[in-house]
Amino acid sequence: MAALPPSWxxxxxxxxxxxxxxxxxxxxxxxxxxxxxxxxxxxxxxxxAANAPREGVDFFPLTVEYRERFSAVGRFPGGYRKREGxxxxxNILTCxxxxxxxxxxxxxxxxxxxxxxxxVLSYDPEADPESLAxxxxxxxxxxxxVPFDGPIAGFRMGQDADGKLIVLPTAAQLADSGLDxxxxxxxxxxVMAEGEAREVADTVISDAIDLAAETAKPFFDLLxxxxxxxxxxxxxxxxxxxxxxxxxAVADEAxxxxxxxxxxxxxHERSAAKKEVATAAKARLAERFPDRESEISEAIHDLEKKxxxxxxxxxxxxxxxxxxxxxxxxxxxxxxxxxxHGSALFTRGETQAMVxxxxxxxxxxQEVETLDxxxxxxxxxxxxxxxxxxGEARPMRGPGRREIxxxxxxxxxxxxxxxxxxxxxxxxxxxxxxxxxxxxxxxASVCGGCLALMDAGVPLRSPVAGIAMGLIxxxxxxxxxxxxxxxxxHLGDMDFKVAGTKDGITAIQLDNKLGSLPASVLKQxxxxxxxxxxxILGAMTEVLAEPTGLAPSAPRISMMTIGTxxxxxxIGSGGxxxxxxxxxxxxxxxxxxxxxxxxxxxxxxxxxAAEKRVRDLTGEPEVGKFYRGPVTGIASxxxxxxxxxxxxxxxxxxxxxxxxxxxxxxxxSDGQIVNVKVIGTEKxxxxxxxxxxxxxxxxxxxxx
Numbered sequence: 001m002a003a004l005p006p007s008w009x010x011x012x013x014x015x016x017x018x019x020x021x022x023x024x025x026x027x028x029x030x031x032x033x034x035x036x037x038x039x040x041x042x043x044x045x046x047x048x049a050a051n052a053p054r055e056g057v058d059f060f061p062l063t064v065e066y067r068e069r070f071s072a073v074g075r076f077p078g079g080y081r082k083r084e085g086x087x088x089x090x091n092i093l094t095c096x097x098x099x100x101x102x103x104x105x106x107x108x109x110x111x112x113x114x115x116x117x118x119x120v121l122s123y124d125p126e127a128d129p130e131s132l133a134x135x136x137x138x139x140x141x142x143x144x145x146v147p148f149d150g151p152i153a154g155f156r157m158g159q160d161a162d163g164k165l166i167v168l169p170t171a172a173q174l175a176d177s178g179l180d181x182x183x184x185x186x187x188x189x190x191v192m193a194e195g196e197a198r199e200v201a202d203t204v205i206s207d208a209i210d211l212a213a214e215t216a217k218p219f220f221d222l223l224x225x226x227x228x229x230x231x232x233x234x235x236x237x238x239x240x241x242x243x244x245x246x247x248x249a250v251a252d253e254a255x256x257x258x259x260x261x262x263x264x265x266x267x268h269e270r271s272a273a274k275k276e277v278a279t280a281a282k283a284r285l286a287e288r289f290p291d292r293e294s295e296i297s298e299a300i301h302d303l304e305k306k307x308x309x310x311x312x313x314x315x316x317x318x319x320x321x322x323x324x325x326x327x328x329x330x331x332x333x334x335x336x337x338x339x340x341h342g343s344a345l346f347t348r349g350e351t352q353a354m355v356x357x358x359x360x361x362x363x364x365x366q367e368v369e370t371l372d373x374x375x376x377x378x379x380x381x382x383x384x385x386x387x388x389x390x391g392e393a394r395p396m397r398g399p400g401r402r403e404i405x406x407x408x409x410x411x412x413x414x415x416x417x418x419x420x421x422x423x424x425x426x427x428x429x430x431x432x433x434x435x436x437x438x439x440x441x442x443x444a445s446v447c448g449g450c451l452a453l454m455d456a457g458v459p460l461r462s463p464v465a466g467i468a469m470g471l472i473x474x475x476x477x478x479x480x481x482x483x484x485x486x487x488x489x490h491l492g493d494m495d496f497k498v499a500g501t502k503d504g505i506t507a508i509q510l511d512n513k514l515g516s517l518p519a520s521v522l523k524q525x526x527x528x529x530x531x532x533x534x535x536i537l538g539a540m541t542e543v544l545a546e547p548t549g550l551a552p553s554a555p556r557i558s559m560m561t562i563g564t565x566x567x568x569x570x571i572g573s574g575g576x577x578x579x580x581x582x583x584x585x586x587x588x589x590x591x592x593x594x595x596x597x598x599x600x601x602x603x604x605x606x607x608x609a610a611e612k613r614v615r616d617l618t619g620e621p622e623v624g625k626f627y628r629g630p631v632t633g634i635a636s637x638x639x640x641x642x643x644x645x646x647x648x649x650x651x652x653x654x655x656x657x658x659x660x661x662x663x664x665x666x667x668x669s670d671g672q673i674v675n676v677k678v679i680g681t682e683k684x685x686x687x688x689x690x691x692x693x694x695x696x697x698x699x700x701x702x703x704x
Contacts, residue, residue: 015167032144188516342456466499
């Protein structure tokens, strides 16, 4: 029998959670494999790296997969197929968190294919599997021979009711938290951040990062202990170097014209100018360096990157002529589409988003099956990036990971300022179609989404705007750039998105290419970002400062509450009564277990008709209140009046008028509609008065 590979187990406490790592027992043929456990949540995280670079690629081929097995909570997946299927949107968002936590820490020029797979094997709602996925990946990489500049750590941060920061909050703590922030850190600082907040100050984010950095140190020590115990040495790897002669030749041939091309105004014009310079340089250098076109192309790309960065660092000049803090021109419209419930067209430079808001009933909520059960999402935001937005023609398929991630970031930015379902009982869908793109279309979706929501009449607590920040650093000098272009994102060192209101931050997302960012850089980016999004917010509120009210085409919703013992009456046998009511009035009714009834209708007239029917079916007379109804029977001692479906009261002859009444028929007739007052009950029979209701105002009649 073959000898088992060396094994190791270690544990550490992060916040108040004990984290246990085990390697060497499971998935022994992977380059790195860790079982990570917290409470009763267990994940298996594996890492495999190819031994040779993938041919023909000029990027790092890293893939991350994250899967939640329903067997982890002893459940079958819903639907016809019982085999676990494709990754959910939430799984994809977790993949992105892991990917962005580790990608910057692989060596430059590494082209070996790397795959990370994290699988939730057992799930305890009190332990966050997303945090364990990042921590497990960090451990699997550090305890493998794959070249990686670790250790790193990543986990969720929250707040308690007093605003105190919590490391790895429980589900209950997170539900009441004003902050939900995922952070990944290396020894040199912040690597990745993503989260949402309820208008928190910049200092809260900075304090969370400081606390996370301090919390991560014992985890770093644990990984170093495991690596030393296992005797692991990284595979030898040297970043490829370019031929100095080709680099110099490219600089001589293309240096000056490329600088002019980089400063050409307009995205497509600039791209065409750079392509012309590159084509000419390749043609002139082809004879000197035969069969080395790919090396020449790489040197030209690096020269473009160097040129852009030197302009920013040395001249404070950007490719479109702006200074580091300048925001591109804004063009903002709302109400641009006549039949939708709310719309906005937000343009910032060469980035544009057409955003539409649709209002619906509770039946329009998106149901999502998770390990915690089926969740109903009443606020949805979908982001679409069609090929025409960048002047391309290519097949349109379902949303990719980037689109799902951008949509989720915009959703997080807006979610915290929405009204409660009680105050605004609609299902809300926001759709952002990027109609033009050159930098930060997700933040354009935040701005356009805010405007489209207000155009639909959604009473936001406060308007929200967002901005993307960039970074150029040579190790000694650093420049933070506001409102970055696509080129600045591609050739720069950071993409930091921040959204907020006048009172604080609602969402952030950070990616970087340097590895670990010092705290001072993030602090500057937060301060400069706040200046930027407040500038954009000012322009937005000049166009639309507050909700405009529901559009004529928007549906109407009314809320009523009935006694829980009357729900069965409203629904009827097999749902017959409520179906008939909906058919007759053209409305949709949602009845909750607590007796809350939502009536959804295309117009106010239908709402009023449905309300009247619900009151009639479920109403219960109260002593002292006035009602209107038909006379259903006459006797010698009085008359009977229908108050609600199946509920009648009696007017004694003495309560018909303030005079002697010889016959009941002399005052009322069968079928006559009368106003009455409930004056009491006798032997379970409701006693009514006609004379006490004379002259009552219609607004005081309870069943109208």
